[in-house]
Structure formats: C-alpha cells, structure tokens
Amino acid sequence: MREPQNFHESRRVDFNRPELCVQTKPLNCAINGRVVMLRGQNWAQLLVSITEWFIADGNPNLEPLNHEPLYGGKVFFLRQNCCSQSHLLSNGKWIYTKYNSQTVVTIIGNLCRHCGVDLNDVVINYGTPVRTRMMYAQPAQTAPAALPKPMPDPAVARQLTDLLSLRFSNGYRLDSPIEMTRLRSFAAADSGKELALSDDALKDCIAACGTTYNGKVYAVSAEAKERIRELTERYFANGAQLIFFAEFYTKNENWLFSENVVSGEMLTGILRRLFAELSFTQTYFGYTNTSVFTALEGEILRVWGNDVLLTCDQLAERLPYIPLERIKYALGQNDDFIWNSVETFSHISRIEITDAEREIIRTAALRECNAHSYVSIANLPFGGIEERNYELSITAMHNAVYRICLSDKFYRRCKIITRKGDDVFDALAIMKEFCRTIDKCTLDDLLDYEKELTGEVHRLIPMEAGSTVLVHTDKESYVADKYVHFDTGPIDKAIELVVKGDYLPLKSFIAFGAFPDCGQTWNLFLLESYCRRFSRKFRFDASVVNSRNIGAVIRKSCVMNYTEIMADAVANTNVPLEDAAVGRFLFVSGYTGKSMTAKVREIIDKAKAIRDRRD
Numbered sequence: 001m002r003e004p005q006n007f008h009e010s011r012r013v014d015f016n017r018p019e020l021c022v023q024t025k026p027l028n029c030a031i032n033g034r035v036v037m038l039r040g041q042n043w044a045q046l047l048v049s050i051t052e053w054f055i056a057d058g059n060p061n062l063e064p065l066n067h068e069p070l071y072g073g074k075v076f077f078l079r080q081n082c083c084s085q086s087h088l089l090s091n092g093k094w095i096y097t098k099y100n101s102q103t104v105v106t107i108i109g110n111l112c113r114h115c116g117v118d119l120n121d122v123v124i125n126y127g128t129p130v131r132t133r134m135m136y137a138q139p140a141q142t143a144p145a146a147l148p149k150p151m152p153d154p155a156v157a158r159q160l161t162d163l164l165s166l167r168f169s170n171g172y173r174l175d176s177p178i179e180m181t182r183l184r185s186f187a188a189a190d191s192g193k194e195l196a197l198s199d200d201a202l203k204d205c206i207a208a209c210g211t212t213y214n215g216k217v218y219a220v221s222a223e224a225k226e227r228i229r230e231l232t233e234r235y236f237a238n239g240a241q242l243i244f245f246a247e248f249y250t251k252n253e254n255w256l257f258s259e260n261v262v263s264g265e266m267l268t269g270i271l272r273r274l275f276a277e278l279s280f281t282q283t284y285f286g287y288t289n290t291s292v293f294t295a296l297e298g299e300i301l302r303v304w305g306n307d308v309l310l311t312c313d314q315l316a317e318r319l320p321y322i323p324l325e326r327i328k329y330a331l332g333q334n335d336d337f338i339w340n341s342v343e344t345f346s347h348i349s350r351i352e353i354t355d356a357e358r359e360i361i362r363t364a365a366l367r368e369c370n371a372h373s374y375v376s377i378a379n380l381p382f383g384g385i386e387e388r389n390y391e392l393s394i395t396a397m398h399n400a401v402y403r404i405c406l407s408d409k410f411y412r413r414c415k416i417i418t419r420k421g422d423d424v425f426d427a428l429a430i431m432k433e434f435c436r437t438i439d440k441c442t443l444d445d446l447l448d449y450e451k452e453l454t455g456e457v458h459r460l461i462p463m464e465a466g467s468t469v470l471v472h473t474d475k476e477s478y479v480a481d482k483y484v485h486f487d488t489g490p491i492d493k494a495i496e497l498v499v500k501g502d503y504l505p506l507k508s509f510i511a512f513g514a515f516p517d518c519g520q521t522w523n524l525f526l527l528e529s530y531c532r533r534f535s536r537k538f539r540f541d542a543s544v545v546n547s548r549n550i551g552a553v554i555r556k557s558c559v560m561n562y563t564e565i566m567a568d569a570v571a572n573t574n575v576p577l578e579d580a581a582v583g584r585f586l587f588v589s590g591y592t593g594k595s596m597t598a599k600v601r602e603i604i605d606k607a608k609a610i611r612d613r614r615d
Helices: 043-056 060-066 101-114 154-167 177-191 199-209 222-237 245-251 253-258 264-274 292-304 312-318 324-333 355-372 394-406 427-435 443-454 460-469 488-496 524-533 562-571 579-589 600-614
Strands: 005-007 025-031 086-088 094-096 122-127 129-131 211-213 216-218 242-244 284-286 337-341 344-347 410-413 416-419 440-442 477-479 503-505 538-541 552-555
Touching (some): 025 043, 154 177, 211 264, 222 253, 245 264, 355 416, 427 443, 440 443, 552 562
Antiparallel strands (some): 410 416, 503 552
C-alpha cells in the first residue's frame, strides 16, 4: 500500500530562483486572485493546469505560441503528440512536459509574463514531501526511548528553575561547559553555597527542570503549560476537530514567547506531550483521522451557519487556528464551494434548486447538445432559481447550476456546456462555426455573440473567428466568400509590384490602382483577408489578430516566423539596437501596435546576430 504524503511548511515560488523548487511539489496556485485548479501534484501537471486556465480565460496572447517557444527552441503549442511526455490540451494542441521542476517553473513564469500577468500576481505555494509510516501517527523513533530521568530534590528543582528563568531567559546550552560554569557561579552568588552535584547529575537535573529545544533548555512554567492546555481544550470543546501548530503559535505568540516558548516547533513538542492521545501530522493535530481536505471542509461547514455567502476573511475569524491560505485553498479546490466574487464563496448546501428544476435543466441541456453539440449555460431555463437565490452573482448562479444539475454528465468550459464523451467545443470553435452560417455581419455582431456564449468579451476571439472564416471588407464589416471574387493570378502580380523582398508591412500598401475588381472596394482589411486565405504566393502574419492593419504581407517561400521577420527588418536598418529605438521603429513601420513589445529583447538579440553575420 502506498504511503500517504505530507509536506513541510509551504513556501511561495520565487521566479527569480526556480532552483529552489527542485525535489518539491506544488500545493496550490492562484493568478490575479483566482484559484487555478491543479490536475495533479507535480510541476508538469501544474504547467498543464495553468495553460488550460489561460485557454479557458480566452487569453489573446496565446495564439503566437502556435509558432513561438517559451523556453529553448521548441514551439510551445505542438500540432501533434511528439512523445509520451506530451499532454493534449482542450484547444486540440499538445505541450511538451518532460522538463525538470526548475525548468517548468521557468516556463510557467515565461507563460504568465507572455499572457500579460505580473508575476507578483502569480501565487504558487510548494512544499517538500515528507514520508511517514502513518499519516496521523507520531514520527517513528530511531532508537529505544530513554528511561525518564529521576526528578531532582524539590528544593534543587526550584533553584534550577529560577536560575533558568532569571539568568538564562534565552535558553541554557545543555552541552556547553561554559554554560555549566556560569550556572554554578550564579547559584553560588544567589544562595551563598555551591551546588553539590557532579556535572553529569547537574546536567540531568537541568534537563528535567525545563523544556529542551534545539539543544537548549528553557524554563517553561507549569502555569504556561496549563494555559496552553486550557486554550486547546476550550477550542476543541466548541466542536473543532483540528489545530494548525503555526497558527496557534502566531495567535498566541506574545505571551508564549514571554513564557520562553520561543518557536512554533517548541510549542509543537509541548502539545505532543500534553495531548499524546490525539492524532498528529507535520502541520496540525486534533480529533481527526481523515485527509486534510476532508477535515478542512468539515471545519469550514461547521462554522458556516445559515449564511449564503462568506468571505475568506470571515471564515478565518471563525477558524482562528486554521491559516487563511489553507482556507482559501480548501475553498478553491473543492467544487462544492461555489465561487461568487473575489474571495467570497457559497456552498451547494446553501443553494435552493428543486428536483423538478434540476430535471428541467438537464433535459434542456441534453436536447440542445443533441441538436447543436453544445449549449450556453446562460440559455438554460433557470425558472425561479435566480429569484430564490438572489444573493448569488450571475457567475455563482451558473457555477451552482452546473455543479448541482449537470456536472455528472456534462462538461463545461466558460459558459459552454457539452456532453461528456463528445468533442469539447471552445468559444473560438463555436464562433467559427457560427461565421460559416452567415452571409454578412459586423464586428459588434461577433462581440455580442461571444458575450452570449461566454458572458465575457475578449474581442480577439471574435476577430480571429471572423478573419479565419469570413472576408474582412472594412474595419467593422465581414462578408461570406460568395460576395467576393478574387482572381488570384492578377492580384498576386499586383502585390509583387509592391513587395520586392520576402515581406512588407501591410501599411506600406497605399494605393490599389493595379488591383483588379473583386466585387468589394480594395483596402488594407480586404488585402489582409486575401493574403490570409486566398493568395497562392503570399501569406499574412502578425503578433496578434487586430483591426488596426498591424502585420506583414509575406511570401509563402519565406520560412521566417513573425519574430524573425521583425528582427530581420530591424537588422536591415540603421536603428540603434536599444529597446526604445527598436520598439519605436516596429511601431511606426506597422509591425506592432504599440511602441514597446514584450519580445523587444529577443528581437534585438536576433537582429544583432544577423548584423554580426553580415559584417
């Protein structure tokens, strides 16, 4: 039987020092205050989980990763499985995961930066696994337990206790001959006579009179230990099942430290002796022999009361000996807790949905999936659910309906519901299918349709769908292919009159007199659409899909990716290889939509290499 696993105290990932994560495992993750659900407790699975989180969020910066790496020379999104260490994502692409933990942490940092997230807003906690024989047993002894030392004479015990308390408040080093000499000197000065004990006997008496921690003996009074016992028993008497050592020490640190309990580890040793009959783990103890996740859920529900919504801080006030981060982690990892807003949750037991309403919703979802392969959760019949559960946000309402009514037989991505076992649709795929069914539309029409599907507007998803399926005739308009008649031979010849090399920014086309009639008025939007889908000799590429004519017309014979093209363009000018100068050149030329790009350093390095080769 595989032994359960505990962890030393968790630490937060420092992206500047990924080497600290070697031989560790991730415990939890949050980005911009939102929990990322871990698919497994290893670094490779965390990379998969974070990538899926960005995909589900519709992050517009992911598209370039179809052609570009985040680490080394391997493209991040792979078109096919390259080995057993690749993972299939919900967007149909694969990512390579056979890296060590240090490299994975580096890639995660690069991915978050690429997706526009400040690394200060990426919280990943990790720990070092600790193997124990039984999860709730005390650590096994490596040697037979020593017989207890006989207590010294009461008068000697009082004298030594007073000496430890008054003269050695920072602890007495048990194996130090210097400390022994000092203690004998203090005893003689205070009482007027020397201690009549051998060094070995005196050492045993000192150990018996105090609490030993890290080789030092501290005078922890019986009254202090009794106070620790009373606080603990009073907390458990109210129904609590567990106490985390670190939180208990933090909440009582002022008086504990004054009583010579100088650390959480020292407190843990005292608690083990005071409550030997209870179950102990590396981080908590109590009246529980279940997993920490089950125990935390029980503790949270124990104090929930009749509230529909509670914040993490409110729960922390009701659970003073459970760390706030543990509470947040339990809420984020357990699907029975329903996210309502920032650090505010409900629980499925507090949400009113009747059996009849549940069946109506399931039937409607099945009917729509049979007809269209998917349904937006926003279009399901909620009946009186919203009115009865008025305290919930619309996001919480959708989360609750999915969890209670649909999660057993349906899969959800954003607001899109599909049957388990069917192909998983995403917003982009659905919008492309929608574009294939229409003759004409505006960008606003596509934005409205995306909001209907997902409840959000990312803008780049509708533009990607429109540009992939339809013809972009002006900034706001799209039409089906049948409304345009492209004569590829003459059009490609007209483009060649302008593009003398391998590529040219789209904005460099300023006149269209040489272009043949195609049923629509020629402009940069129409030219981009033509190069994207119809030209035999040219293609179009940009760092991200846009409606500002940013990008380049490129010969299909050119094998450079877009970053390499920008670097080549910089290398072919006299622009100084400095961030501001290069960024400005790319912006003014029409390669980028802003004067500073996240890839400016990579572009500069590549441009320098090109110039060096030519020199």
